[in-house]
Amino acid sequence: MDVMSLALSGPFDTGKLPRLAPDPVTVTVARRIEPGYEAEFLRWADELVETVQRFPGCLGAAVFHPGHVGGEYQIVVRLADGLRLRDWERSEVRDELMDRSERFVTAARMQRTVGVDEWFEAAAHAQPKRTWWQRLFVDVAWVFPVSLLSSLFVAPVVRDLPLLVRVLIGVAVITVALQVVVSPARKRLRSLRRL
Numbered sequence: 001m002d003v004m005s006l007a008l009s010g011p012f013d014t015g016k017l018p019r020l021a022p023d024p025v026t027v028t029v030a031r032r033i034e035p036g037y038e039a040e041f042l043r044w045a046d047e048l049v050e051t052v053q054r055f056p057g058c059l060g061a062a063v064f065h066p067g068h069v070g071g072e073y074q075i076v077v078r079l080a081d082g083l084r085l086r087d088w089e090r091s092e093v094r095d096e097l098m099d100r101s102e103r104f105v106t107a108a109r110m111q112r113t114v115g116v117d118e119w120f121e122a123a124a125h126a127q128p129k130r131t132w133w134q135r136l137f138v139d140v141a142w143v144f145p146v147s148l149l150s151s152l153f154v155a156p157v158v159r160d161l162p163l164l165v166r167v168l169i170g171v172a173v174i175t176v177a178l179q180v181v182v183s184p185a186r187k188r189l190r191s192l193r194r195l
Contacts, residue, residue, distance in 0.1 A: 023114050024059060025085045030072040030109040037104035044104075045075060048097050052077050055091070057084030072109070082114070142186065146177045 033041045042063070049061045057080035064074040079085045088094055130138070154173050158166045 022081055025079050025082055026113045027077045027079070027085065028111045028113075029075050031075065031101075031105045032070075032072050032107040034104045034106050035070070041073065041101075041104050044097070044101055045073065048075065051093055051097065052088065055079075055084075055088055055093075057081065057087070085112075142182050143174070143178065146174050146182060150174050150177070 031041070045063045049063060052058050052061045059078040059080060061075070061077040064076065066072055077088075079088060150170055150173050154170060155166070158169050161169070
């Protein structure tokens with residue numbers, strides 16, 4: 001495994017890094033471990049977390065275990081900004097830790113995310129879960145006007161057709177109206193936290 005491929009600051013001009021990443025940076029590295037080396041990896045991961053937590057600008061770090069045997073371990077590190085990330089990536093202590101991991105890490109995948117505070121604050125803005133009868137009431141409130149308009153304008157036009165054809169046309173008109181008009185309107189209102 002090429003340790004340099006896991007560097008996050010990349011080959012671009014790091015003099016521009018403050019403009020690129022002035023916000024906190026969250027780094028997630030998923031690692032697949034050689035079977036039988038899990039205990040050694042966990043000792044190494046604990047040492048990595050302790051080391052990076054002492055590093056200037058570290059806002060936190062953690063190790064997450066895979067959901068199943070043979071899955072990927074996730075190490076998440078949050079740093080104050082892109083400059084702190086660059087300093088960590090170029091540090092000798094990180095290089096030494098990465099060199100030691102080559103024996104038991106078979107694959108690694110890395111992702112960097114800048115400025116994700118809104119993810120962690122989203123729960124505070126989330127709407128409370130509605131009961132089934134509240135959801136039913138809201139759904140009926142949206143479907144009723146569409147059904148009423150269909151009864152007023154479509155039903156008179158198709159009244160001489162056979163019953164099955166009238167019902168099919170009515171259902172088709174209501175379904176299209178719900179998909180094209182009502183569903184986008186509901187999504188827009190949800191995004192505004194009004195419904």
